[in-house]
Amino acid sequence: MKLNTTINGMPKNLEIRPDDYLVDVLRANGYLGVRQGCDTGNCGVCTVHLDGKSVLSCVLLAIKAEGHEITTIEGVPQQAATIANFFVEQGADQCGYCTSGTVMNILYMEQLVEDPTEEEIKHFLKGNLCRCTGYASQLRAIQAYFNLRRQQKSEGQVPRGGYEDENRKPESP
Amino acid sequence: MKIVNQSLPKMDGISLVTGKPVYTDDLAPKEALVVKVLRSPHPHALITSIDKGRAEKMPGVVCVLTHQDVIRKPFTRAGQAYPEMSPHDKFLLDHRVRHVGDDVAIVAAIDEKTAEKALKMIKVTYEMQPMVLDMETADTMPPIHPEEDIKALANFGHDPAHNIAGRVDFELGSVDEVMPECPVVVTHTYKTQGQAQAMMETQRTYSYLDVYGRLVIVSSTQIPFHVRRILGNALDLPLSKIRVIKPRIGGGFGSKQTVHSEFYPALVTMITGKPAKIVYTRREVFRGTTSRHAMTFDITLGADRDGKIRAIDMKGIWDTGAYGEHAATTLGSAGKKVLTLYNKVEASRFSGKAVYTNHVPGGALRGYGVTQGIFALESAMNELAETLDMDPVALREKNMIRKGETTKLYNMVTKGAGDAPMYMDSCLLEECVSRGKALINWDQKRITPQRHGNKVRGVGMAISQQGSGLPNIDMAAATLKLNDDGFFNLALGSTDIGTGADTILTQIAAEALGVSMDKIVLYTADTDVTPFDSGAYASSTTYTTGNAIIDAADKMKSAIVTAAAAYFQTTEEHISYQGDQLICYHPEDSITLADFANKITYSTMHQQLCVTGSFIPKKAAPPYMAGFAEVEVDLETGKVTPIDFVGVVDCGTPINPRLASVQAEGGIVQGIGLALYEEATYTRTGKLIQDTFMQYKIPGRADVGKVRVELLDGYDETGPFGAKSIGEVVLNTVAPAIADAIHHACGVRIRQLPATPEKVFMALREKTLDKK
Numbered sequence: 001m002k003l004n005t006t007i008n009g010m011p012k013n014l015e016i017r018p019d020d021y022l023v024d025v026l027r028a029n030g031y032l033g034v035r036q037g038c039d040t041g042n043c044g045v046c047t048v049h050l051d052g053k054s055v056l057s058c059v060l061l062a063i064k065a066e067g068h069e070i071t072t073i074e075g076v077p078q079q080a081a082t083i084a085n086f087f088v089e090q091g092a093d094q095c096g097y098c099t100s101g102t103v104m105n106i107l108y109m110e111q112l113v114e115d116p117t118e119e120e121i122k123h124f125l126k127g128n129l130c131r132c133t134g135y136a137s138q139l140r141a142i143q144a145y146f147n148l149r150r151q152q153k154s155e156g157q158v159p160r161g162g163y164e165d166e167n168r169k170p171e172s173p
Numbered sequence: 174m175k176i177v178n179q180s181l182p183k184m185d186g187i188s189l190v191t192g193k194p195v196y197t198d199d200l201a202p203k204e205a206l207v208v209k210v211l212r213s214p215h216p217h218a219l220i221t222s223i224d225k226g227r228a229e230k231m232p233g234v235v236c237v238l239t240h241q242d243v244i245r246k247p248f249t250r251a252g253q254a255y256p257e258m259s260p261h262d263k264f265l266l267d268h269r270v271r272h273v274g275d276d277v278a279i280v281a282a283i284d285e286k287t288a289e290k291a292l293k294m295i296k297v298t299y300e301m302q303p304m305v306l307d308m309e310t311a312d313t314m315p316p317i318h319p320e321e322d323i324k325a326l327a328n329f330g331h332d333p334a335h336n337i338a339g340r341v342d343f344e345l346g347s348v349d350e351v352m353p354e355c356p357v358v359v360t361h362t363y364k365t366q367g368q369a370q371a372m373m374e375t376q377r378t379y380s381y382l383d384v385y386g387r388l389v390i391v392s393s394t395q396i397p398f399h400v401r402r403i404l405g406n407a408l409d410l411p412l413s414k415i416r417v418i419k420p421r422i423g424g425g426f427g428s429k430q431t432v433h434s435e436f437y438p439a440l441v442t443m444i445t446g447k448p449a450k451i452v453y454t455r456r457e458v459f460r461g462t463t464s465r466h467a468m469t470f471d472i473t474l475g476a477d478r479d480g481k482i483r484a485i486d487m488k489g490i491w492d493t494g495a496y497g498e499h500a501a502t503t504l505g506s507a508g509k510k511v512l513t514l515y516n517k518v519e520a521s522r523f524s525g526k527a528v529y530t531n532h533v534p535g536g537a538l539r540g541y542g543v544t545q546g547i548f549a550l551e552s553a554m555n556e557l558a559e560t561l562d563m564d565p566v567a568l569r570e571k572n573m574i575r576k577g578e579t580t581k582l583y584n585m586v587t588k589g590a591g592d593a594p595m596y597m598d599s600c601l602l603e604e605c606v607s608r609g610k611a612l613i614n615w616d617q618k619r620i621t622p623q624r625h626g627n628k629v630r631g632v633g634m635a636i637s638q639q640g641s642g643l644p645n646i647d648m649a650a651a652t653l654k655l656n657d658d659g660f661f662n663l664a665l666g667s668t669d670i671g672t673g674a675d676t677i678l679t680q681i682a683a684e685a686l687g688v689s690m691d692k693i694v695l696y697t698a699d700t701d702v703t704p705f706d707s708g709a710y711a712s713s714t715t716y717t718t719g720n721a722i723i724d725a726a727d728k729m730k731s732a733i734v735t736a737a738a739a740y741f742q743t744t745e746e747h748i749s750y751q752g753d754q755l756i757c758y759h760p761e762d763s764i765t766l767a768d769f770a771n772k773i774t775y776s777t778m779h780q781q782l783c784v785t786g787s788f789i790p791k792k793a794a795p796p797y798m799a800g801f802a803e804v805e806v807d808l809e810t811g812k813v814t815p816i817d818f819v820g821v822v823d824c825g826t827p828i829n830p831r832l833a834s835v836q837a838e839g840g841i842v843q844g845i846g847l848a849l850y851e852e853a854t855y856t857r858t859g860k861l862i863q864d865t866f867m868q869y870k871i872p873g874r875a876d877v878g879k880v881r882v883e884l885l886d887g888y889d890e891t892g893p894f895g896a897k898s899i900g901e902v903v904l905n906t907v908a909p910a911i912a913d914a915i916h917h918a919c920g921v922r923i924r925q926l927p928a929t930p931e932k933v934f935m936a937l938r939e940k941t942l943d944k945k
């Protein structure tokens with residue numbers, strides 16, 4: 001069957017099976033920044049956005065994306081790079097396998113919680129597991145990222161909100 | 174030192190975090206056949222018949238293989254130096270299955286769904302065999318390895334007739350003589366669970382034949398060279414026909430120190446000639462690979478009333494599950510790298526046996542046996558402190574090893590050590606303890622536990638060491654090549670499994686060659702191209718591979734000096750290598766390295782400078798750590814919440830302090846998982862219950878409290894620029910420190926991990942009942 005959807009701003013018409021999960025469809029179509037750590041919706045590694053909201057693509061049937069907009073980490077290159085810089089600065093980039101999902105969820109958090117506290121960060125991202133870092137370095141990186149965003153906002157550089165507000169170039173893998 | 178001891182960013186970090194396709198499955202060819210494994214639903218059974226006819230006929234299925242189709246030859250999957258210390262007790266797709274999740278058959282199909290459907294079409298009839306599910310009585314049960322042709326290459330008392338995979342026994346002095354003289358003796362039994370490595374990227378491999386018909390394996394592995402040898406052995410292929418490449422690895426922690434996902438696509442590619450790949454599911458990892466060996470240890474400590482420990486007796490059983498992978502070696506580490514901490518005893522004894530059961534096999538997991546041994550011994554130490562009415566810190570200070578000291582045990586337990594005393598000249602354990610004590614505010618917090626309503630806070634501590642590589646066992650090599658324009662290729666067989674090793678090793682190379690980081694181009698782990706390296710295990714990469722790089726750099730510098738002498742038409746003693754520059758004193762002249770490299774490449778001399786260095790550790794160079802935990806116990810529910818953990822580590826000179834600290838933070842959190850959350854239990858029919866992330870709970874970011882790490886400014890003269898290891902030592906102190914903090918808070922001792930709310934609650938109840 002066909003799946004009509006938009007991926008990273010590009011309309012797509014993909015051949016899928018009714019029981020395909022979104023993560024498999026995305027990976028099969030070259031969105032390899034979407035990774036998978038489990039298949040039970042428990043680790044957050046596979047996080048992508050559906051209409052701007054975080055979803056776990058390992059437990060979401062691909063067909064549910066019919067008519068919706070999917071964003072993967074490939075679709076937010078600048079934002080991902082900004083966050084990545086803070087991760088790298090703090091050494092929070094160990095094996096890195098968990099990070100693309102975490103970055104996507106940070107971007108979603110940014111839309112919902114203005115200037116999150118430590119507790120809010122921990123709570124919001126608690127579904128994003130990481131076996132390497134022990135989270136402390138990630139927390140430092142995320143806080144530094146939000147400090148930057150706060151600063152940017154106070155200087156009027158960026159309107160409030162995550163990737164939706166920024167100029168996104170449609171990008172296909 | 175300009176480049177080492179600097180917190181430089183990880184070279185691959187941006188690519189990893191921004192989602193670049195760098196892991197095994199991202200690189201697999203699209204047309205690769207998808208391989209799936211049929212796994213046993215029974216803990217112990219014989220396959221009496223297996224019918225693959227229907228599966229084979231399914232459209233899209235390319236091949237179905239069972240034990241009837243593959244060579245039957247014993248091997249071990251454990252990635253260790255040859256001859257492996259683990260018994261050769263595994264057969265590919267055997268007709269006997271020994272645990273739920275053991276491999277029965279494989280299918281290769283054009284896609285995953287077809288392969289999965291085909292698995293269901295394979296009809297297997299099993300004849301049940303007696304289950305061995307209790308390690309305490311395993312040696313009285315019928316053997317689960319009755320076959321004649323299995324063998325042990327190393328002498329560890331392999332006795333499959335009695336379900337014994339290996340034994341380790343050693344003794345310093347005579348415990349039987351000293352113990353009865355001790356006025357204070359405590360004895361307790363401790364148990365740890367089969368913790369899962371739970372790396373985020375599961376095992377995965379793809380394979381293809383290259384243009385010469387050789388088998389190429391691309392795999393998420395910690396041990397490319399061992400993979401080549403073990404595959405060659407299992408598939409009966411000459412090693413010259415196999416090439417193993419490792420891309421970026423999504424975490425290992427020991428899980429990928431055992432060969433698993435490599436066999437199946439390799440078989441398919443050999444038989445069909447086609448590319449093939451396998452990606453393990455999470456459940457497959459839990460059931461079908463390895464976990465930390467569960468153990469039971471009886472510890473007896475004998476001491477004088479003033480707290481001087483005179484004798485230690487450790488006696489234990491190790492559950493190695495269905496196969497003896499890493500059995501005797503982890504077991505041995507539980508004694509060797511643990512008892513040596515207390516060097517002032519008159520006698521210490523270790524006796525352990527690793528038994529076969531029908532559980533998921535034990536394997537390598539960060540800490541490698543030391544974690545279990547430290548939990549047992551350090552818990553017993555804390556109980557001894559209580560019996561003596563002594564501060565646990567004071568008990569350590571009186572008895573633990575200090576800088577410049579040694580024990581004969583180090584000689585007894587280190588391969589090829591000889592008789593000369595091995596002094597621990599770089600040991601900063603004493604400073605670790607005193608610094609940690611200050612950071613957690615021990616003196617104040619230890620006096621009385623703070624209570625708020627039903628919640629009580631307590632503090633506890635423990636100490637640990639580990640190794641830095643395996644002396645006289647594991648080797649690493651490094652190849653350096655000087656290119657035109659004056660930069661170097663550094664080829665290593667080592668594997669960065671997420672630790673930042675590639676960055677750290679490049680720092681070492683740049684420092685040793687006196688050039689900047691961008692003059693070193695690193696390539697790792699391709700058995701055709703890079704020199705040998707045992708692999709990323711035993712906390713060896715920084716220490717062992719780092720030293721190999723220094724050896725290679727020394728050779729490169731002298732090769733350059735020799736060539737430069739010819740270039741300047743003088744003798745070597747007149748040449749000084751200064752990194753970017755070569756200075757000639759007689760005749761007075763100089764040339765930049767870039768110009769010189771161009772000259773020898775293109776014009777004057779036409780030669781390629783390429784050298785290989787290697788290193789094998791000779792001496793134990795243990796890193797040390799003191800861990801201090803603060804927890805809060807809810808007296809109503811038994812729930813333990815970690816509040817604060819302070820880890821102070823002596824890892825020698827950290828090559829990259831930030832990456833080392835984050836290693837420590839991550840290791841501590843894995844220790845918190847072991848201590849509090851990660852349960853591994855079996856049904857009565859031998860099935861692991863916690864076999865997905867739904868049931869198996871690794872700590873999330875809200876479950877760990879504050880984690881604080883401090884690295885001391887150490888220096889070990891045998892290490893590269895003074896470095897020792899850090900990878901494993903950081904996990905070990907957590908569980909015993911937390912267990913003691915729980916006791917300090919509420920008076921109950923948790924001797925069996927993890928300390929779940931249920932266990933703590935029951936223990937609290939028992940305590941109140943006792944009082945009444």
Ligand code: FES
Pocket residue numbers: 035036037038039040041042043044045046047056057058059
């Ligand atoms: S991969 Fe989707 S939650 Fe784990």
Ligand code: FES
Pocket residue numbers: 092093094095096097098099129130131132133373423424671
């Ligand atoms: S960095 Fe490895 S799992 Fe998070």
